[in-house]
Amino acid sequence: MGYCPNTPDDIRDMLAAIGAASVEELFAPIPAELRAKSFNLPPGMSELELLRLMREKAASCGADITPFIGGGIYDHFIPAAVDHLASRAEFYTAYTPYQPECAQGTLQALYEYQTTICRLTGMEASNASLYDGGTAVAEAALMSLRITDRHKVILDGSVNPLHRGIVTGYLHGLSAQAVHVAPDGCASDLARLMSSIDDETAAVIVQSPNFFGSVQDFRELAQKAHDHEALLIVSCYPIAMGLVASPGEMGADIAVGEGQSLGNHLSFGGPYFGFIATRKRFIRNLPGRIVGETIDHQGRRGFVLTLQAREQHIKRHKATSNICSNQSLCALRGLIFCASLGRKGFEELAQLNYDKAQYAKSVLAAVRGVDLLNSGATFNEFTLVLPKDAAEVVQRLLDKGMAAGVPLGQYYPGMERALVVTVTEKRTKDEIDRLAALLEEVLWS
Amino acid sequence: MELIFEKSVSGRTGVRVPLSDVPKAASLPEAVRRQEPVRLPEVGELDLVRHYTNLSRRNFSVDTNFYPLGSCTMKYNTKVTENAGGLFASCHPMLALLPGGDSLVQGPLSIVYELERQLAEITGMEEVTTQPLAGAHGEMTGIMVIAAYHKARGDEKRKYVIVPDSSHGTNPASAAMAGYEIVTVPTAPYGDMDLDLFRQAMNDEVAAVMLTCPNTLGLFNPHIAEICAIAHQGGALTYYDGANLNAILGKVRPGDVGFDVIHVNLHKTFGTPHGGGGPGSGPIGVRGDLVRFLPTPRVVRRVDGSYAVEDHPEGIGRVSDFFGNFAIMARAYAYITMLGREGLIEVSEQAVLNANYIMARLKEEYELPFDQTCMHECVFSASRQVQNGVHAIDVAKYLIDRGFHPPTVYFPLNVKEAIMIEPTETESKQTMDAFIEVMLEAAQLAKEDPERLHEAPVTTPVGRLDETRAARMQQVCCE
Ligand SMILES: Cc1ncc(COP(=O)(O)O)c(C=O)c1O
Numbered sequence: 001m002g003y004c005p006n007t008p009d010d011i012r013d014m015l016a017a018i019g020a021a022s023v024e025e026l027f028a029p030i031p032a033e034l035r036a037k038s039f040n041l042p043p044g045m046s047e048l049e050l051l052r053l054m055r056e057k058a059a060s061c062g063a064d065i066t067p068f069i070g071g072g073i074y075d076h077f078i079p080a081a082v083d084h085l086a087s088r089a090e091f092y093t094a095y096t097p098y099q100p101e102c103a104q105g106t107l108q109a110l111y112e113y114q115t116t117i118c119r120l121t122g123m124e125a126s127n128a129s130l131y132d133g134g135t136a137v138a139e140a141a142l143m144s145l146r147i148t149d150r151h152k153v154i155l156d157g158s159v160n161p162l163h164r165g166i167v168t169g170y171l172h173g174l175s176a177q178a179v180h181v182a183p184d185g186c187a188s189d190l191a192r193l194m195s196s197i198d199d200e201t202a203a204v205i206v207q208s209p210n211f212f213g214s215v216q217d218f219r220e221l222a223q224k225a226h227d228h229e230a231l232l233i234v235s236c237y238p239i240a241m242g243l244v245a246s247p248g249e250m251g252a253d254i255a256v257g258e259g260q261s262l263g264n265h266l267s268f269g270g271p272y273f274g275f276i277a278t279r280k281r282f283i284r285n286l287p288g289r290i291v292g293e294t295i296d297h298q299g300r301r302g303f304v305l306t307l308q309a310r311e312q313h314i315k316r317h318k319a320t321s322n323i324c325s326n327q328s329l330c331a332l333r334g335l336i337f338c339a340s341l342g343r344k345g346f347e348e349l350a351q352l353n354y355d356k357a358q359y360a361k362s363v364l365a366a367v368r369g370v371d372l373l374n375s376g377a378t379f380n381e382f383t384l385v386l387p388k389d390a391a392e393v394v395q396r397l398l399d400k401g402m403a404a405g406v407p408l409g410q411y412y413p414g415m416e417r418a419l420v421v422t423v424t425e426k427r428t429k430d431e432i433d434r435l436a437a438l439l440e441e442v443l444w445s
Numbered sequence: 446m447e448l449i450f451e452k453s454v455s456g457r458t459g460v461r462v463p464l465s466d467v468p469k470a471a472s473l474p475e476a477v478r479r480q481e482p483v484r485l486p487e488v489g490e491l492d493l494v495r496h497y498t499n500l501s502r503r504n505f506s507v508d509t510n511f512y513p514l515g516s517c518t519m520k521y522n523t524k525v526t527e528n529a530g531g532l533f534a535s536c537h538p539m540l541a542l543l544p545g546g547d548s549l550v551q552g553p554l555s556i557v558y559e560l561e562r563q564l565a566e567i568t569g570m571e572e573v574t575t576q577p578l579a580g581a582h583g584e585m586t587g588i589m590v591i592a593a594y595h596k597a598r599g600d601e602k603r604k605y606v607i608v609p610d611s612s613h614g615t616n617p618a619s620a621a622m623a624g625y626e627i628v629t630v631p632t633a634p635y636g637d638m639d640l641d642l643f644r645q646a647m648n649d650e651v652a653a654v655m656l657t658c659p660n661t662l663g664l665f666n667p668h669i670a671e672i673c674a675i676a677h678q679g680g681a682l683t684y685y686d687g688a689n690l691n692a693i694l695g696k697v698r699p700g701d702v703g704f705d706v707i708h709v710n711l712h713k714t715f716g717t718p719h720g721g722g723g724p725g726s727g728p729i730g731v732r733g734d735l736v737r738f739l740p741t742p743r744v745v746r747r748v749d750g751s752y753a754v755e756d757h758p759e760g761i762g763r764v765s766d767f768f769g770n771f772a773i774m775a776r777a778y779a780y781i782t783m784l785g786r787e788g789l790i791e792v793s794e795q796a797v798l799n800a801n802y803i804m805a806r807l808k809e810e811y812e813l814p815f816d817q818t819c820m821h822e823c824v825f826s827a828s829r830q831v832q833n834g835v836h837a838i839d840v841a842k843y844l845i846d847r848g849f850h851p852p853t854v855y856f857p858l859n860v861k862e863a864i865m866i867e868p869t870e871t872e873s874k875q876t877m878d879a880f881i882e883v884m885l886e887a888a889q890l891a892k893e894d895p896e897r898l899h900e901a902p903v904t905t906p907v908g909r910l911d912e913t914r915a916a917r918m919q920q921v922c923c924e
Contacts, residue, residue, distance in 0.1 A: 010873070038566070069537060101905040133766060135578070174624050269538035294920075296911065344458055398546060
């Protein structure tokens with residue numbers, strides 16, 4: 001039942017070695033009055049019955065819906081090699097590489113992952129992963145407080161609202177101040193962001209592409225932040241990095257983001273991974289594990305966990321973060337995904353996302369009464385304004401098998417008619433045309 | 446082994462990108478267009494597959510080696526639960542947050558709901574949230590819930606959290622991230638947090654006390670009810686670090702004892718794999734009057750038996766993007782469902798039996814600082830070996846040469862030269878006997894030929910690595 005291999009004979013011999021009469025005797029240190037009052041669970045089942053139950057549950061998980069939704073999590077194609085390689089039990093049944101000599105597989109892979117993240121984001125030092133995109137933005141905010149020894153963070157309103165919620169929660173506990181700057185239409189209000197920066201500001205947090213799909217140039221914002229010795233934190237969508245200017249190119253000090261789109265299945269919300277990368281001079285302020293290169297006594301190259309004096313198991317309450325277990329296996333998937341595509345494939349993939357979204361933009365904005373809200377460039381998402389309440393329209397389209405987008409009303413009061421549409425390389429021209437036809441139908445018949 | 450980047454050949458392509466069925470769009474404006482190339486490796490698929498297959502072979506893992514890493518519960522991860530976790534790969538979480546979308550994802554929502562109910566019954570708590578993404582994240586969430594509770598009562602003066610010195614580093618780190626100052630209470634000679642010193646540390650500025658039980662020495666603390674009573678008398682709440690729940694499944698429920706908040710590690714007790722460092726999952730359970738502070742959203746069951754996603758307006762907000770590490774939760778749900786009541790009780794009984802067996806067989810040769818019946822793990826000290834210049838790390842490295850993953854060493858911090866062994870219930874007597882033989886051999890070598898231990902490991906792709914150099918060079922990605 002519990003996959004316990006010992007036979008009654010084994011158990012008898014072991015008890016004899018211990019000098020105990022029964023297994024129950026080993027629980028004698030637990031006072032009787034502390035014993036469980038209830039343990040009311042059903043009896044177990046076999047593998048076959050279990051899989052039947054699980055398949056039944058998996059049958060109702062929206063598999064027949066065509067997703068034009070994103071919101072930070074994207075339906076991208078995953079090369080077959082990713083599943084196969086990440087399913088090697090030598091990877092997935094190991095744990096944190098505390099003993100480097102018997103964990104070079106995990107350590108080298110994480111070093112390659114860190115390199116990949118640095119190259120995608122244009123940064124110089126990455127850690128070995130964080131929990132998810134939202135907590136990565138929060139950790140970046142905390143990191144900026146440590147670096148600048150200040151207490152105020154400016155949070156752009158076009159950053160993913162789910163992530164902003166997490167950041168606010170993390171900052172609240174530390175009595176740090178979060179200043180929210182509302183977006184200007186679908187774009188960051190750069191003028192207001194810049195005028196909000198002062199000598200108390202630890203960092204400005206923006207996102208590219210942002211929650212509405214817009215991409216913007218943050219170079220001037222970076223300059224203004226640096227003039228006040230504040231940091232620029234840019235949250236980015238890694239697939240876009242094949243086409244859109246990286247945080248590094250735009251002058252960011254910390255790049256973060258949700259790594260799911262790099263080879264991780266949707267899986268109803270996780271596991272995914274968060275990434276964080278920075279300039280080399282801030283490396284000691286990074287949260288979480290970092291893998292570094294070194295040599296053994298014979299001069300052979302090897303990899304170890306390094307700069308551990310930042311971490312909870314050594315620094316306890318003075319650590320840069322409480323994170324211990326991270327999302328290594330998901331980071332490994334991200335690495336294998338990037339290496340499978342390679343330089344050219346990655347750029348082509350980004351271009352394809354862009355082309356498909358531009359096509360979708362043109363056919364959807366041509367639907368009667370529908371307007372495009374983004375005034376500038378977008379990557380693979382854009383925002384439409386509908387002539388009706390977007391939540392109602394989305395609900396009616398769901399009945400027709402289309403998840404048409406994320407209605408913005410619940411996140412941005414006053415934007416009840418706005419809808420963010422996502423188009424990855426997996427959406428076909430036919431699906432896009434069908435979405436346009438169904439939208440027309442739902443709006444006008 | 447070369448890095449994947451070092452195997453790159455300019456112009457070589459890997460996986461083919463899908464063909465385009467739409468016109469090529471006008472290019473992005475220059476100012477927002479990437480200028481530097483994305484310097485990813487250029488390798489063929491076979492080279493890629495060989496590279497990562499061969500890398501994987503440089504790892505010890507549960508499926509290849511006995512892995513008695515204390516405090517980490519490295520039990521066998523059943524293959525059927527792996528399959529079960531993969532069934533939801535194509536389910537987009539945003540669907541659940543769309544208007545009317547929850548009706549489309551009833552299967553996964555039922556798993557969130559039912560797993561929360563299972564964990565509530567197992568821990569004796571009122572309600573559970575699966576949102577936290579690992580144990581430490583659960584701790585932080587739990588302390589944020591406790592902070593919200595005090596705040597709602599207008600009790601704003603509490604600024605301390607008490608932890609024992611034997612606690613895991615995440616406990617003080619999590620409480621600090623939630624804004625608290627830390628008070629550390631030493632361990633008494635009997636192996637648990639010193640009760641008298643705890644009493645002295647308690648006052649009306651203490652928000653919570655965090656306990657691990659069984660503690661990180663593998664010992665069950667018989668005073669936990671008393672500690673709860675003292676804390677509650679002083680108006681503080683009690684936090685139970687449930688990382689070691691494997692020892693007490695079906696035996697003790699922290700909720701029955703009087704704890705207010707608990708986290709459990711699905712990647713330890715509930716059979717989900719450790720992934721080379723993660724992902725894990727760290728749900729928290731709370732008692733009745735803390736339920737309203739749990740993070741938003743909540744998955745609820747309507748009277749008609751269907752499941753819905755509801756906002757939780759009084760809660761502490763969101764701590765992760767959706768419902769937690771769902772595919773990990775699905776594995777744990779499958780594990781609990783498959784084992785059932787009797788299976789879970791067997792888990793704790795056999796885990797405790799195995800640990801006591803190893804303890805009994807090794808205590809002749811290794812110093813046992815707290816010589817009493819242990820729970821799921823036992824903690825030795827290499828202090829006797831140190832007299833011959835052999836340290837815990839040397840014993841650990843020798844084990845590697847003999848095909849065993851080392852135990853946790855140098856933790857807990859309150860035992861010098863700690864060697865913390867957690868066999869788990871899924872190991873057979875024969876495997877443990879082989880491990881015990883090698884541990885005894887190491888003790889013998891420590892007396893007769895300490896050099897052998899200092900040189901270990903010699904069978905691995907690299908020998909002992911220069912960690913000082915790594916920290917000095919700070920080479921964390923290749924050029
Ligand atoms: C006793 C104890 N508490 C807390 C944790 C933290 O759990 P996690 O690594 O999942 O964050 C661990 C695990 O390493 C632990 O052993």
